[in-house]
Amino acid sequence: MSDTTAATAAAYDDLLDRVGRISNVAHAKELLSWDQQVTMPEAGTPARSRQLSALSAVEHDLLTADELDHLLGELEGADLDGDQRAVVREVRREQERAARVPTDLVERISAASSEALTAWREAREADDFDAFAPHLEELVELKRRYAEHVDPDRDPYEVLFEEYEPCLPLGHAEDVLTDLRDAVVPLVDEIRASDADLATDAFAGTFAADAQESLMREALDLLGYPWERGRLDEAPHPFSTGTAFDARITTRYDESEPIGGLLSTIHEFGHATYTLGLPDDAYGTPLGEARDLSIHESQSRLWENHVGRSTAFWEQFLPTVVEAFPDVGDVSVREAYEAVNAVDPSNLIRVEADELTYHLHIVLRFEIERDLIRGELAVADVPEVWNDRMESYLGIRPETDAEGCLQDVHWSHGAFGYFPTYSLGSVVAAQLYDAAERDIEGLEGRIRAAEFDRLHEWLTDNVHRHGKRYETNELVRRATGEDVTADAFVDYATAKYGELYGL
Amino acid sequence: MSDTTAATAAAYDDLLDRVGRISNVAHAKELLSWDQQVTMPEAGTPARSRQLSALSAVEHDLLTADELDHLLGELEGADLDGDQRAVVREVRREQERAARVPTDLVERISAASSEALTAWREAREADDFDAFAPHLEELVELKRRYAEHVDPDRDPYEVLFEEYEPCLPLGHAEDVLTDLRDAVVPLVDEIRASDADLATDAFAGTFAADAQESLMREALDLLGYPWERGRLDEAPHPFSTGTAFDARITTRYDESEPIGGLLSTIHEFGHATYTLGLPDDAYGTPLGEARDLSIHESQSRLWENHVGRSTAFWEQFLPTVVEAFPDVGDVSVREAYEAVNAVDPSNLIRVEADELTYHLHIVLRFEIERDLIRGELAVADVPEVWNDRMESYLGIRPETDAEGCLQDVHWSHGAFGYFPTYSLGSVVAAQLYDAAERDIEGLEGRIRAAEFDRLHEWLTDNVHRHGKRYETNELVRRATGEDVTADAFVDYATAKYGELYGL
Structure with missing residues (x-):
C-alpha cells in the first residue's frame, strides 16, 4: 500500500467512525421519539424535550466539527471506489446543510417540536386550534429562519423540501x-x-x-x-x-x-x-x-x-x-x-x-x-x-x-x-x-x-x-x-x- | 453588578448549559437501557450496543472538554453561594474522574456491557456459566484498566466503589x-x-x-x-x-x-x-x-x-x-x-x-x-x-x-x-x-x-x-x-x- 493509499484508508476509517457516532446519536433520538409517542407517561414531556434537544445539538456539533469538514475535503480529492464516493457525497450533503444552521436554532426547533407534539395531541382531542396555533406559529417562524440560514436566496419551501427529498429536484x-x-x-x-x-x-x-x-x-x-x-x-x-x-x-x-x-x-x-x-x-x-x-x-x-x-x-x-x-x-x-x-x-x-x-x-x-x-x-x-x-x-x-x-x-x-x-x-x-x-x-x-x-x-x-x-x-x-x-x-x-x- | 460578578454569573450559566447537555445525554442513555430491558426486540442488541457506546463517548467528550475544565477552574476561585459551590464540587468530581479515563476505554466498556447483558440473560436461562464467563472476564479486565487510569496507586476496588458511592469513604x-x-x-x-x-x-x-x-x-x-x-x-x-x-x-x-x-x-x-x-x-x-x-x-x-x-x-x-x-x-x-x-x-x-x-x-x-x-x-x-x-x-x-x-x-x-x-x-x-x-x-x-x-x-x-x-x-x-x-x-x-x- 502506498503512503497516499494508506493515508486515504486512514481518513476513510476516521470518517466512518465519526459518521457512525452521528448516526447512533440520530438512532437514539428516534428511540426517544418512539418512546414519547408510545410508552412515555404524559408528564414526561419537559424532560424529553430537553433530552431530544440536547441530542440534536450534539448531532449538529458532531456534523459541523472542523475535523469532519477537513476529512471530507481530503477524501473528495482522493482515489475512492464507488461506494466510498457515495458515502462521502451523502455525508457532505448533510454536513454542508448543518454547517449553515447555528446550533442554538437547531436546539430551539427540537425543543419547540417536542412541546408542540403534546400541544397538538391535546388540541386535537379538544378540537381547539387556538391552543395549537402559537406552537405552529413558532415552528413556521423557526423553520423559515432555518431555510434562510441554508440559503437566503432561494424559496424557503424548496429548501425545506430538500430536507426530506434532498436528491430529487x-x-x-x-x-x-x-x-x-x-x-x-x-x-x-x-x-x-x-x-x-x-x-x-x-x-x-x-x-x-x-x-x-x-x-x-x-x-x-x-x-x-x-x-x-x-x-x-x-x-x-x-x-x-x-x-x-x-x-x-x-x-x-x-x-x-x-x-x-x-x-x-x-x-x-x-x-x-x-x-x-x-x-x-x-x-x-x-x-x-x-x-x-x-x-x-x-x-x-x-x-x-x-x-x-x-x-x-x-x-x-x-x-x-x-x-x-x-x-x-x-x-x-x-x-x-x-x-x-x-x-x-x-x-x-x-x-x-x-x-x-x-x-x-x-x-x-x-x-x-x-x-x-x-x-x-x-x-x-x-x-x-x-x-x-x-x-x-x-x-x-x-x-x-x-x-x-x-x-x-x-x-x-x-x-x-x-x-x-x-x-x-x-x-x-x-x-x-x-x-x-x-x-x-x-x-x-x-x-x-x-x-x-x-x-x-x-x-x-x-x-x-x-x-x-x-x-x-x-x-x-x-x-x-x-x-x-x-x-x-x-x-x-x-x-x-x-x-x-x-x- | 460588578464586572467580576457579571463574569462569574456568565461562567456559571455557561457551566449549567454544559452540565445540562451532559445530564440529558445521560438520561437518554437511561431510556435506551430501559427500552433494552423492557421493550426492545431480542435481535436489537448489536445496534443498541453501538448507540449506548456512542452516547457514552459523547458524554465523556463533553465532560472532559477543556472549556469545562477552565470554567470549573474559574468558578472555584469565584465568590459563589452554597448551592453554586455544591454544583461546582459535584461537576468537578465527575469531570476529574472522566478526564483520567480515555474515551476509547469508556466506549469499549459500554459496548462490552451491552453485549454482556444479552449474554447473561441467555446464560442464566441455560444455566451455562461458561457462556457468560468470557464476557465477565472482559468486563473485569476493562474495569481494572479503568481503575488504573483513575488512580494507579490505589486499590482498584476502592476506586470502583467510589463510582457508586463517591462521597462516603x-x-x-x-x-x-x-x-x-x-x-x-x-x-x-x-x-x-x-x-x-x-x-x-x-x-x-x-x-x-x-x-x-x-x-x-x-x-x-x-x-x-x-x-x-x-x-x-x-x-x-x-x-x-x-x-x-x-x-x-x-x-x-x-x-x-x-x-x-x-x-x-x-x-x-x-x-x-x-x-x-x-x-x-x-x-x-x-x-x-x-x-x-x-x-x-x-x-x-x-x-x-x-x-x-x-x-x-x-x-x-x-x-x-x-x-x-x-x-x-x-x-x-x-x-x-x-x-x-x-x-x-x-x-x-x-x-x-x-x-x-x-x-x-x-x-x-x-x-x-x-x-x-x-x-x-x-x-x-x-x-x-x-x-x-x-x-x-x-x-x-x-x-x-x-x-x-x-x-x-x-x-x-x-x-x-x-x-x-x-x-x-x-x-x-x-x-x-x-x-x-x-x-x-x-x-x-x-x-x-x-x-x-x-x-x-x-x-x-x-x-x-x-x-x-x-x-x-x-x-x-x-x-x-x-x-x-x-x-x-x-x-x-x-x-x-x-x-x-x-x-
Whole structure:
C-alpha cells in the first residue's frame, strides 16, 4: 500500500467512525421519539424535550466539527471506489446543510417540536386550534429562519423540501405531481358520475381493539414480519422507526372500522421491510440508511396498495378476517375487494382516504404549508383555508378542526415539505410493482398463496440493500428502467378503477 | 453588578448549559437501557450496543472538554453561594474522574456491557456459566484498566466503589458493614436455633401474573404513585429509572409466590419517589440529581421494609390481597406479617432474601467482586467460590449457577462496587425511618390508614429536594442527627425479630 493509499484508508476509517457516532446519536433520538409517542407517561414531556434537544445539538456539533469538514475535503480529492464516493457525497450533503444552521436554532426547533407534539395531541382531542396555533406559529417562524440560514436566496419551501427529498429536484417532483393531479381529477369526476354500487359496507359493525390487534399480528405473520426484530404498538399517528436490527411498527384501532387499521399496519410493515432490508454490516453509514422519504413511502405504498388492496391478497386473507370477526357474516372476495378499494371523496381524513382522493389531500397540505413558509398565509387563517379547499377539491367541508387541519401530526414536528413525498411514494410504488411483476413469474399467484419471499428478495435486491448508494432517480431507473414518473400509477389507477366503476 | 460578578454569573450559566447537555445525554442513555430491558426486540442488541457506546463517548467528550475544565477552574476561585459551590464540587468530581479515563476505554466498556447483558440473560436461562464467563472476564479486565487510569496507586476496588458511592469513604462503609455483620450473624444463629413456627405458607398457591399486576397497581395507587409521571412494566431484573417528570418502575411475576414481587414493586416505588421528589426546576443540574446509590437504596428499603413489611401496612392492605387472591383463604394480619418477615437462611436468591440474611448475600458478593478486581480470584473459579461461601455463610449450596453466581444482573453491567450500597441503603433507611417517626405524630397509625402524605413530605423535605446539595454523611446527619451508622438497623432488627421468634 502506498503512503497516499494508506493515508486515504486512514481518513476513510476516521470518517466512518465519526459518521457512525452521528448516526447512533440520530438512532437514539428516534428511540426517544418512539418512546414519547408510545410508552412515555404524559408528564414526561419537559424532560424529553430537553433530552431530544440536547441530542440534536450534539448531532449538529458532531456534523459541523472542523475535523469532519477537513476529512471530507481530503477524501473528495482522493482515489475512492464507488461506494466510498457515495458515502462521502451523502455525508457532505448533510454536513454542508448543518454547517449553515447555528446550533442554538437547531436546539430551539427540537425543543419547540417536542412541546408542540403534546400541544397538538391535546388540541386535537379538544378540537381547539387556538391552543395549537402559537406552537405552529413558532415552528413556521423557526423553520423559515432555518431555510434562510441554508440559503437566503432561494424559496424557503424548496429548501425545506430538500430536507426530506434532498436528491430529487423540486421541479421534477412538481412535474410528477402535476401529471398525477391532471389524471386523478377527471378520474374522480368520472367515478362520482358513475352509478356503480360498490359493497362499501362489507365490514360494517363494531370491532374490539384486541381482536383487531390479533388480526394485525396474523397479517404481519403472513407477510413475513420478523418479530425478533420488531414489535407492534399503538400510537395516535401510526409510524414506524428503527434499524435493520429492530424495526418497529405502530398502529391504531378504530372500533367502527377494522380495515383502515389493518391497511395502515400493512403500510407501516412496508416501511419496516425497507429498514430491515438495509445491510446490517453497513449500519451506521449512509450505505446502511434508507434513501429518503419518497423511496421509503414507495415501500409502504407498495405493500399497502399493490399487495394489501389486491384481489389476490383478499383471496388469501379474507377467511382469516371472517374468522376474527364472525359478525361480518358472508362476505365474498369481490365484496371485500370493493370495500377496500371504494373511492369516497367525502372522507375528511387523509390516513383513511382511498388511493385516488388521497392525492388531493396531499395537494391541499402542500399548498397550505408552502404558503405558510413563504409568508403568504397566516397561521390564524389555516382552518378557514383548509376548509375552503376541502370544499373546492373534494366537495365537503369539515365541521371541526380535529377532522380538519388538526388531523396530522407532521406540522407539530416542524415537518414542512414532507407531505409531497407521500404522493411521490405512491407513483414510485406503482413503478416498482410493475417492474417486480415483469421480473417475478406469477407474482399474483404467489400473493394468493401467501408466498412473499420472492417479492421481499426483489425489493431488497433492487432497493433496500443499496441504502443511499444511488441518488433517488438513479435508484428508480436501475430498478425499473424509467425515471421517476406518474405514468405507471396513472395506468394502474385507470385500469383498476375503470374495472371497479365500469368506466 | 460588578464586572467580576457579571463574569462569574456568565461562567456559571455557561457551566449549567454544559452540565445540562451532559445530564440529558445521560438520561437518554437511561431510556435506551430501559427500552433494552423492557421493550426492545431480542435481535436489537448489536445496534443498541453501538448507540449506548456512542452516547457514552459523547458524554465523556463533553465532560472532559477543556472549556469545562477552565470554567470549573474559574468558578472555584469565584465568590459563589452554597448551592453554586455544591454544583461546582459535584461537576468537578465527575469531570476529574472522566478526564483520567480515555474515551476509547469508556466506549469499549459500554459496548462490552451491552453485549454482556444479552449474554447473561441467555446464560442464566441455560444455566451455562461458561457462556457468560468470557464476557465477565472482559468486563473485569476493562474495569481494572479503568481503575488504573483513575488512580494507579490505589486499590482498584476502592476506586470502583467510589463510582457508586463517591462521597462516603470505603473505610466508613466497611466499618458500618462490619458492625452490621457482627450483629446479624448471631441474630440469624439465634433464629435458626429458635423453635418458633411462623406462618410462612400463608400465601401458598398459584397466582396468575395478570392478577399480580393488578394487585401491584392497587398497592402503587395506595402508596401514592403518580401514574401520569410513571409506568409499571415487567423486566427480568426489576429496576427503576427516569426523571422527576417520568420515573418508571419495573417488576417481575413469580406464579408460585406473589408477595416477593409485590415487595419488589414497593421497593422500586421507593426509588421512584426519590426521583419524583427531586426538584423539577433543578432538572439537568446536580441539585436535581439523586445523591448516589446508598441514599437511593435507603428510599427503596424504607418503603419496602419499614412500610411494606410492617403490621400497620398489612392491616390496611391484607383485605385487598385476599380479594385479589381468594384462594389464599382466611389469612390473619399476624400470619401475613409473619409470612413477609420470616427469616429463611436456605433461600439462595438475593432478591427474594429476607431483611437479615440479605446482608450475608451482599457480603459474599462484595468479597468475590473485590477479589476479582484485585486479581486475587479467577473468573473460572467464581461458581465454586460462590457455592462454597453460600455453604459457609448460609448453610446451603446452590445446585445450579442460575440460582448461584448467574442470578444478578450487576456484573453484566460492569458494576463492581455496587453491591455494598444495598446494605448501606438498609442501614440509612432504618436511621431515616427512626427520624421520621420522631418527627411525624402517629406515623404507624397513618400507615394503617393509608395516609402517606406526611411521610412523602418528610422524605422530600429531608432528602429528595436537596439533590446532591450535601455529601452523603452530611445529608444523613442533617436528616437524622447522626452519622451513617448500623445502630438504628441493629436496634430495629433486634426488636423486630426478637418479638417474631421469641428470642
